[in-house]
Amino acid sequence: MTAPTVSPISRRTLLKGSGGLVIGFSLAAAFRNAGLLAQEATVAPIGTPAATPSTEPGLIGTPAAQTQEDIQTRDVSGDTIDSWLSIDGQGLVTIYCGKVELGTGLWTSLTQMVVEELDVPMASATLIAGDTLLTPSQGTTAGSKSIQVAGPVLQQAAAEARMVLLTRASERLGVPMDDLQVEDGVVTALFDATKTVTYGELATDTFGMEITGDAPVKAFDTYRVVGQSIPRIDILSKLTGGEAYLHDLTVEGMVHARVVRPYVRTMDGIGATLGSLDDTAVRAMPGVIDVIQNGSFIGVVAEREEQAVRAADALQVTWAQTAPLPDLGQIYDLIREMPAEEEETVRTGDVEGAFASQTARMLEATYTQPYQAHASIGPSCSIADVRADGATIYSSSQGVYALPAAIGPIIGLAPEQVRIIYKEGPGCYGHNGADDVSADAAVLSKAVGRPVRLQWSREGEFAWEPKGPAMVMDLRGGLDNEGNIVAWDYTVFTPTHSTRPGGQPGNMLVGQQIDPPVEPATLGQTGGDRNAPNNYSIPNQRLTVHWNETPALRPSALRSLGGLANATANETFMDEMASLAGADPVEFRLRHMADPRAVEVMRRAATRAGWMARPSGPQFSGVVPAADGTVTGRGFAFARYETEFAYAAVVVDVTVNPADGTVRATRVVVGHDCGLIVNPDGLQNQIDGCVIQGLGRALKEEITFDGSAVTSLDWSTYHIMGFADIPLIEIELIDRPDQPPLGAGEPAICPMIAAVSNAIFDATGARLRNGPFTPARVLEALAAVTG
Amino acid sequence: MQSTPATALSITVNGQSHDVEATPETPLLYVLRNELGLHAAKFGCGLGQCGTCTVHQDGQPIRSCVVPVSEVAGTEITTLEGLGTADDLHPIQRAFIAEQAAQCGYCIPGMMMTGAALLQTTPEPTDAEITEAFAGNLCRCGTHTRIVRAIQRAAGNVAGTTA
Numbered sequence: 026m027t028a029p030t031v032s033p034i035s036r037r038t039l040l041k042g043s044g045g046l047v048i049g050f051s052l053a054a055a056f057r058n059a060g061l062l063a064q065e066a067t068v069a070p071i072g073t074p075a076a077t078p079s080t081e082p083g084l085i086g087t088p089a090a091q092t093q094e095d096i097q098t099r100d101v102s103g104d105t106i107d108s109w110l111s112i113d114g115q116g117l118v119t120i121y122c123g124k125v126e127l128g129t130g131l132w133t134s135l136t137q138m139v140v141e142e143l144d145v146p147m148a149s150a151t152l153i154a155g156d157t158l159l160t161p162s163q164g165t166t167a168g169s170k171s172i173q174v175a176g177p178v179l180q181q182a183a184a185e186a187r188m189v190l191l192t193r194a195s196e197r198l199g200v201p202m203d204d205l206q207v208e209d210g211v212v213t214a215l216f217d218a219t220k221t222v223t224y225g226e227l228a229t230d231t232f233g234m235e236i237t238g239d240a241p242v243k244a245f246d247t248y249r250v251v252g253q254s255i256p257r258i259d260i261l262s263k264l265t266g267g268e269a270y271l272h273d274l275t276v277e278g279m280v281h282a283r284v285v286r287p288y289v290r291t292m293d294g295i296g297a298t299l300g301s302l303d304d305t306a307v308r309a310m311p312g313v314i315d316v317i318q319n320g321s322f323i324g325v326v327a328e329r330e331e332q333a334v335r336a337a338d339a340l341q342v343t344w345a346q347t348a349p350l351p352d353l354g355q356i357y358d359l360i361r362e363m364p365a366e367e368e369e370t371v372r373t374g375d376v377e378g379a380f381a382s383q384t385a386r387m388l389e390a391t392y393t394q395p396y397q398a399h400a401s402i403g404p405s406c407s408i409a410d411v412r413a414d415g416a417t418i419y420s421s422s423q424g425v426y427a428l429p430a431a432i433g434p435i436i437g438l439a440p441e442q443v444r445i446i447y448k449e450g451p452g453c454y455g456h457n458g459a460d461d462v463s464a465d466a467a468v469l470s471k472a473v474g475r476p477v478r479l480q481w482s483r484e485g486e487f488a489w490e491p492k493g494p495a496m497v498m499d500l501r502g503g504l505d506n507e508g509n510i511v512a513w514d515y516t517v518f519t520p521t522h523s524t525r526p527g528g529q530p531g532n533m534l535v536g537q538q539i540d541p542p543v544e545p546a547t548l549g550q551t552g553g554d555r556n557a558p559n560n561y562s563i564p565n566q567r568l569t570v571h572w573n574e575t576p577a578l579r580p581s582a583l584r585s586l587g588g589l590a591n592a593t594a595n596e597t598f599m600d601e602m603a604s605l606a607g608a609d610p611v612e613f614r615l616r617h618m619a620d621p622r623a624v625e626v627m628r629r630a631a632t633r634a635g636w637m638a639r640p641s642g643p644q645f646s647g648v649v650p651a652a653d654g655t656v657t658g659r660g661f662a663f664a665r666y667e668t669e670f671a672y673a674a675v676v677v678d679v680t681v682n683p684a685d686g687t688v689r690a691t692r693v694v695v696g697h698d699c700g701l702i703v704n705p706d707g708l709q710n711q712i713d714g715c716v717i718q719g720l721g722r723a724l725k726e727e728i729t730f731d732g733s734a735v736t737s738l739d740w741s742t743y744h745i746m747g748f749a750d751i752p753l754i755e756i757e758l759i760d761r762p763d764q765p766p767l768g769a770g771e772p773a774i775c776p777m778i779a780a781v782s783n784a785i786f787d788a789t790g791a792r793l794r795n796g797p798f799t800p801a802r803v804l805e806a807l808a809a810v811t812g
Numbered sequence: 813m814q815s816t817p818a819t820a821l822s823i824t825v826n827g828q829s830h831d832v833e834a835t836p837e838t839p840l841l842y843v844l845r846n847e848l849g850l851h852a853a854k855f856g857c858g859l860g861q862c863g864t865c866t867v868h869q870d871g872q873p874i875r876s877c878v879v880p881v882s883e884v885a886g887t888e889i890t891t892l893e894g895l896g897t898a899d900d901l902h903p904i905q906r907a908f909i910a911e912q913a914a915q916c917g918y919c920i921p922g923m924m925m926t927g928a929a930l931l932q933t934t935p936e937p938t939d940a941e942i943t944e945a946f947a948g949n950l951c952r953c954g955t956h957t958r959i960v961r962a963i964q965r966a967a968g969n970v971a972g973t974t975a
């Protein structure tokens with residue numbers, strides 16, 4: 026963090042540098058009520074009055090500030106304090122934020138960071154986020170970057186707001202700013218306790234100031250709210266049937282819809298065009314309002330949800346396949362062979378020279394990552410109200426700010442006429458169906474002239490969501506005479522991991538289906554090389570990335586993007602190199618690691634797990650089969666997220682049943698360092714999630730398809746972790762309050778697959794290099810070892 | 813547009829009787845959510861595979877996404893809203909909040925309904941019994957460990973203290 030800090034003493038008494046800076050407060054616009062509107066169930070369509078003006082006394086601003094015009098003209102520049110924060114006459118704080126809650130507890134943590142700077146109670150703050158008319162854009166909420174990137178921005182805005190309030194208090198009380206302190210939103214003179222004024226009383230006008238970047242933020246050692254396990258602000262509504270999710274909203278006049286598509290999604294769209302459509306019978310079904318066909322896009326709209334479901338099922342549709350899917354069994358060969366853009370991104374020393382002259386023993390291995398799904402627990406949903414002069418669309422998209430430009434052209438509106446309001450959905454873990462369903466709903470609403478609620482079917486979500494792509498990683502490594510790594514050559518074959526909307530109508534599924542279809546737009550190559558560069562001290566290295574241009578299924582961001590597959594390859598290969606060197610895998614890693622934070626994370630995980638130093642493999646562990654024939658093993662892996670952010674080391678204990686190939690994780694220990702910990706309990710919750718989802722991706726998850734369609738369309742064909750599969754999880758949190766907070770939603774998933782593979786090797790001597798490690802693959806690997 | 817159902821169907825939900833507009837084969841879940849405005853039960857799969865739609869029929873957990881509304885006439889349906897409210901939480905809700913047992917939370921109402929039914933028949937379940945009872949409930953976020961802890965905590969509450 027580069028923002029200046031102040032000492033504990035001056036924090037309580039003074040914010041330096043603010044004297045005389047107060048400028049005239051001219052604008053009388055408060056948007057608290059307008060903002061709250063955005064969270065209510067009733068859409069305020071553009072072009073109609075937004076709300077009944079509040080008559081509650083004491084709020085900053087006037088009823089006039091709550092009109093549609095004020096919503097439209099709200100400052101969302103992010104350049105001013107007012108674009109981030111408002112305080113009303115009761116001292117209630119509203120935070121306007123560009124990052125959305127994806128189920129990680131982000132809004133709780135960001136609120137903690139703001140109330141800390143302002144010195145107000147948690148309960149006095151509400152947060153509004155992801156409304157394109159009310160909140161500043163902070164880009165896509167992704168990559169575990171929200172605390173890391175948005176946190177400091179909000180902290181700074183709050184620090185500046187506090188400075189304005191203290192300046193006003195100083196004038197009002199006739200007390201120098203140095204002699205003021207704030208507690209729970211009440212400003213008091215240090216030497217005269219009778220002189221006191223509340224933030225609410227000071228909130229006579231907007232802040233009216235630009236963000237200067239000069240206001241000092243608090244020193245970490247004075248934190249009182251940051252660092253505490255504050256309960257989630259969103260939990261009560263979620264646990265009591267409140268309108269917690271987009272799926273729960275009801276809008277006046279709302280009707281229901283389903284879309285009908287083939288179960289495939291290729292790089293260029295749906296991979297099929299409409300052959301024939303017979304909707305005669307469906308149009309006569311009870312409640313059916315319309316069957317909409319535009320190009321190859323088909324949807325049904327009905328009065329009631331069940332009527333829409335039945336109508337969609339009853340529709341007679343045939344498709345003409347334009348892009349057959351490849352044979353799943355050949356997929357990894359295809360990935361190697363398909364057209365690709367080649368890029369050498371790391372070159373250290375002379376890899377080939379080191380293999381030729383310094384290498385005593387060398388190893389080569391190939392790892393593969395299957396197509397995997399976001400598999401959100403509920404299918405994506407949207408409510409759209411499209412009128413002639415504007416549209417309001419509720420969306421669970423991670424990137425609401427990119428949607429107006431992506432959806433506007435599809436429904437014949439300018440981006441400025443499209444308001445997107447974020448409302449939470451089930452955990453998305455990346456670019457799932459939430460964006461596409463929003464565009465679908467908009468097209469259907471425009472067609473029927475009514476607000477439309479559209480929830481995809483379970484099968485639709487599995488088929489149409491963009492996929493975490495399949496990848497191939499080739500590694501070569503060389504050991505010198507001392508058993509240290511001298512050469513490391515890494516080649517990855519991957520498509521881009523982002524086909525997000527990016528303001529492009531061609532990136533919306535419906536955009537590719539309508540007549541005339543819009544071509545998808547490339548957003549460049551991204552994410553596939555995440556965590557491909559390692560953190561070890563190896564003198565000669567090369568990293569080559571082959572960016573696949575024609576992946577079989579449309580790829581996009583899935584938790585950690587390429588980070589999981591690349592950490593899998595790096596950390597499994599590290600174990601293989603340790604075995605080649607006859608070394609203990611933890612000692613071997615530490616030997617090649619110079620970064621003290623990485624060293625500590627590894628040591629803490631190993632110690633907590635009771636790691637016993639020895640080379641991996643049954644011949645060294647002396648493991649004997651249990652009475653039921655199962656054998657046990659233990660694996661280690663480490664990753665630093667994106668090679669430069671948070672650190673995670675994991676120890677996984679497994680039991681393997683050689684008779685049927687089943688693998689069970691019994692205990693997972695995680696060492697974790699993400700700098701300053703904002704909310705320890707929330708962090709542990711995220712790490713649990715990384716561990717469990719990581720185990721699922723190691724052991725179970727794989728999208729399947731045949732020549733014409735995706736075939737893993739429900740929970741009986743796409744397998745995730747269940748209660749019977751859950752290990753004991755122990756977490757060692759390393760708090761570094763003097764270091765910037767780093768995102769924690771993804772780091773701990775990265776080493777999970779490698780640790781499982783390494784544990785299976787320890788138990789059996791069989792190397793699993795192709796995920797997921799299903800019983801069939803384990804049996805195959807065991808057969809290869811026993812010959 | 814709206815066809816009048818041939819026979820008026822009446823169901824009892826959270827102790828109250830309701831006339832149903834939906835046709836008899838309509839899954840109970842749609843009636844709960846869209847006619848009665850009870851949103852705790854969620855649509856997760858519509859296939860009886862995930863448990864997000866779990867409610868109680870005469871105290872037994874059922875998957876409301878695959879049960880036709882006509883089948884529950886004459887029985888007592890209880891949804892999460894019937895167990896507790898924000899102002900008057902059921903012990904199982906208190907336990908889940910105490911454990912902060914939610915990530916996205918979408919699966920959690922179904923988990924609480926499954927848990928509440930389990931605790932009725934098995935007031936002090938072992939972890940193995942919990943695992944067994946939750947075999948049909950899925951959570952994508954990986955909140956399982958906390959869910960089990962919350963059930964254990966609720967078991968203590970149910971056994972030891974009043975609601």
Ligand code: FES
Pocket residue numbers: 854855856857858859860861862863864865866875876877878
């Ligand atoms: S929604 Fe009913 S079991 Fe999945």
Ligand code: FES
Pocket residue numbers: 128402451452914915916917918919920950951952953954955
């Ligand atoms: S908490 Fe998100 S699915 Fe369970």
